[in-house]
Amino acid sequence: MKWAAAxxxxxxxxxxxxxxxxxxxxxxxxxxxxxxYQGADQSVACRFDLMRSMVEKGVLWINDFCGFNTADxxxxxxxxYSVKAPGTSYTALxxxxxxxxxxxxxxxxxxxxxxxxxxxxxxxxxxxxxxSALCVVMFRFARFIGASEGRAAGVALILGLATxxxxxxxxxTGEPVAAACVFTAFYLLATFYSRPSRAxxxxxxxxxxxxxxxxxxxxxxxxxxGIYALFKLSDWKYLAAFSAGAAITVAIMLAFNWGAxxxxxxxxxxxxxLAPAENHQFPExxxxxxxxxxxxxxxxxxxxxxxxxxxxxxxxxxxLSIVGVGYFARLxxxxxxxxxxxxxxxxxxxxxxxxxxxxxSWGGGTATGPRQIVASxxxxxxxxxxxxxxxxxxxxxxxxxxxxxxLMATATNPHFPYEYDNPVRDFALQQFMRGxxxxxxxxxxxxxxxxxxxxxxxxxxxxxLSAPFQLWPLAAFWIFGSFDLSQSLGLWxxxxxxxxxxxxxxxxxxxxxxxxxNQRVMQGFLDxxxxxxxxxxxxxxxxxQTAPHIVRVDRQLDFDDIAQMGAMPFPSCxxxxxxxxxPKTGDYEFMIEVDDSGWVTVDGMQVIHDPGLVNxxxxxxxxxxxxxxxxxxxxxxxxxxxxxLHLYWxxxxxxxxxxxxxxxxxxxxxxx
Numbered sequence: 226m227k228w229a230a231a232x233x234x235x236x237x238x239x240x241x242x243x244x245x246x247x248x249x250x251x252x253x254x255x256x257x258x259x260x261x262y263q264g265a266d267q268s269v270a271c272r273f274d275l276m277r278s279m280v281e282k283g284v285l286w287i288n289d290f291c292g293f294n295t296a297d298x299x300x301x302x303x304x305x306y307s308v309k310a311p312g313t314s315y316t317a318l319x320x321x322x323x324x325x326x327x328x329x330x331x332x333x334x335x336x337x338x339x340x341x342x343x344x345x346x347x348x349x350x351x352x353x354x355x356x357s358a359l360c361v362v363m364f365r366f367a368r369f370i371g372a373s374e375g376r377a378a379g380v381a382l383i384l385g386l387a388t389x390x391x392x393x394x395x396x397x398t399g400e401p402v403a404a405a406c407v408f409t410a411f412y413l414l415a416t417f418y419s420r421p422s423r424a425x426x427x428x429x430x431x432x433x434x435x436x437x438x439x440x441x442x443x444x445x446x447x448x449x450x451g452i453y454a455l456f457k458l459s460d461w462k463y464l465a466a467f468s469a470g471a472a473i474t475v476a477i478m479l480a481f482n483w484g485a486x487x488x489x490x491x492x493x494x495x496x497x498x499l500a501p502a503e504n505h506q507f508p509e510x511x512x513x514x515x516x517x518x519x520x521x522x523x524x525x526x527x528x529x530x531x532x533x534x535x536x537x538x539x540x541x542x543x544x545l546s547i548v549g550v551g552y553f554a555r556l557x558x559x560x561x562x563x564x565x566x567x568x569x570x571x572x573x574x575x576x577x578x579x580x581x582x583x584x585x586s587w588g589g590g591t592a593t594g595p596r597q598i599v600a601s602x603x604x605x606x607x608x609x610x611x612x613x614x615x616x617x618x619x620x621x622x623x624x625x626x627x628x629x630x631x632l633m634a635t636a637t638n639p640h641f642p643y644e645y646d647n648p649v650r651d652f653a654l655q656q657f658m659r660g661x662x663x664x665x666x667x668x669x670x671x672x673x674x675x676x677x678x679x680x681x682x683x684x685x686x687x688x689x690l691s692a693p694f695q696l697w698p699l700a701a702f703w704i705f706g707s708f709d710l711s712q713s714l715g716l717w718x719x720x721x722x723x724x725x726x727x728x729x730x731x732x733x734x735x736x737x738x739x740x741x742x743n744q745r746v747m748q749g750f751l752d753x754x755x756x757x758x759x760x761x762x763x764x765x766x767x768x769x770q771t772a773p774h775i776v777r778v779d780r781q782l783d784f785d786d787i788a789q790m791g792a793m794p795f796p797s798c799x800x801x802x803x804x805x806x807x808p809k810t811g812d813y814e815f816m817i818e819v820d821d822s823g824w825v826t827v828d829g830m831q832v833i834h835d836p837g838l839v840n841x842x843x844x845x846x847x848x849x850x851x852x853x854x855x856x857x858x859x860x861x862x863x864x865x866x867x868x869x870l871h872l873y874w875x876x877x878x879x880x881x882x883x884x885x886x887x888x889x890x891x892x893x894x895x896x897x
């Protein structure tokens with residue numbers, strides 16, 4: 226299926242076909258984003274806190290709302306403020322007000338669901354809407370620089386579904402808003418003389434400035450857009466209009482700083498250095514200028530390549546941007562656009578590499594990929610439009626791989642924990658293949674779980690579909706959307722070739738979503754081990770309060786990390802049951818090395834007591850056993866962070882302890 230294929234024949238007018246393509250390019254990402262609600266995250270919560278403070282209290286500090294839901298705060302002059310740029314709270318303010326009022330009757334009946342729906346719909350109609358619109362801008366920009374309709378639609382969908390723009394479009398963070406604004410400003414200037422007007426120039430200046438109001442580091446890109454405007458806008462009245470648009474956002478920023486901090490030129494992150502006694506939660510922010518020093522090779526590697534957060538690791542399709550830049554550089558007609566494009570992502574790479582060693586700084590905390598360079602992504606994707614037609618299949622294949630990775634991250638939990646060196650493989654893939662979707666349990670404003678054992682949800686989970694099937698409605702939409710878009714682009718061919726291509730496309734999409742059936746298909750094999758213990762893995766601090774997320778036979782309780790223990794989101798509680806075969810009669814000693822705590826019972830007797838909700842990494846106990854089988858139960862509780870478990874014994878007469886071997890364990894079966 227070539228993205229550079231000729232347009233489909235027929236009576237439809239070219240402008241109608243373009244409208245159909247743009248509609249698909251907008252709706253496929255938008256409905257996909259709307260399918261997911263991620264629950265709370267600290268960098269998101271402080272933005273909602275600011276909106277509540279402005280609307281309900283009429284103030285810019287967030288003392289009354291930030292309590293438990295965010296650490297992204299500063300204390301200044303006796304008040305608590307969001308440390309994040311305020312633009313996202315301003316951007317989302319109208320959707321917030323509309324949905325707060327429209328859903329108010331739900332508040333009395335089910336307050337947790339009320340807050341979930343208000344924050345969900347505000348996100349959908351802010352970041353989700355803006356990134357979907359950005360996909361249309363990408364399509365138009367690619368067409369403007371000479372890409373075919375197919376290639377332009379392809380790179381637009383790569384931006385929306387195969388880059389880190391996808392998971393961040395499902396959260397109310399500043400980076401995707403900044404990305405949409407600054408890239409659209411670039412597009413308005415690049416295409417300015419196709420429709421020159423003062424309104425267009427004002428819009429370009431306003432969007433470039435508004436991007437900075439949402440994400441301060443994007444000033445580096447906005448400055449380049451401003452210089453580009455000097456080159457592009459030859460008429461002084463248009464240049465003045467651009468400057469006026471930018472000046473509006475500068476005035477808003479200075480007014481916010483004045484109202485919040487009493488100084489128009491004081492920015493929130495400066496508080497970490499100027500008031501370290503009160504703002505000590507992120508000490509690296511007090512180093513250099515708001516945490517920035519100079520680019521470091523190791524941090525640059527982490528940002529781009531390392532599996533933990535590396536952009537090219539989770540979005541391998543963007544590696545082809547490097548090739549695309551080479552073709553872009555050959556075209557003298559677009560030399561100014563080439564300079565802006567390459568500068569825009571290189572400068573953000575180097576900026577991010579200038580943070581300190583903490584993953585909280587350079588990695589954006591718990592995140593999918595390097596969150597703080599989201600604004601660079603559209604510029605990288607634009608370079609893909611310049612690849613030759615011979616790269617179509619390669620671009621499609623690697624783009625599809627990137628989209629699968631982003632789907633897994635978004636569908637499970639895009640807040641990749643710190644404990645995983647390779648969270649795509651060890652966290653997202655594991656959860657996706659067992660249908661563990663929308664696992665985040667954190668709420669913005671308190672209350673219990675919203676859907677089952679989570680606050681986060683997808684629409685399939687919300688309407689009650691069982692775990693493996695929750696994404697199937699989205700799969701059907703993707704298949705329908707791909708058919709509709711490909712029909713408009715004329716990619717199907719004719720006759721038997723057309724049918725085979727359609728079948729292949731449908732099967733390919735369905736195969737990705739069928740991965741969630743892995744646990745159901747493999748469950749019989751997982752339970753069939755002759756040796757080991759039957760483990761049940763639960764979400765929550767107590768075992769058995771909800772249905773287990775994992776049921777499997779583990780040959781030995783010898784786990785080095787949380788990935789080996791099924792990548793369960795914390796807090797979690799795991800329990801293993803079966804029979805222990807004592808090789809001889811005598812005095813047995815059992816020992817556990819565990820994070821965070823564990824227990825052992827044999828024949829109903831507590832050999833190692835359950836210490837409760839505490840951290841007790843080592844414990845031991847003794848018991849007299851006769852030769853032969855005995856009932857054994859082993860438990861583990863992970864309250865936060867990583868996890869591991871090693872179960873040892875020392876049999877009578879043995880000089881040293883050893884991991885309890887598999888041949889000494891016989892598992893229960895699920896029915897018992």
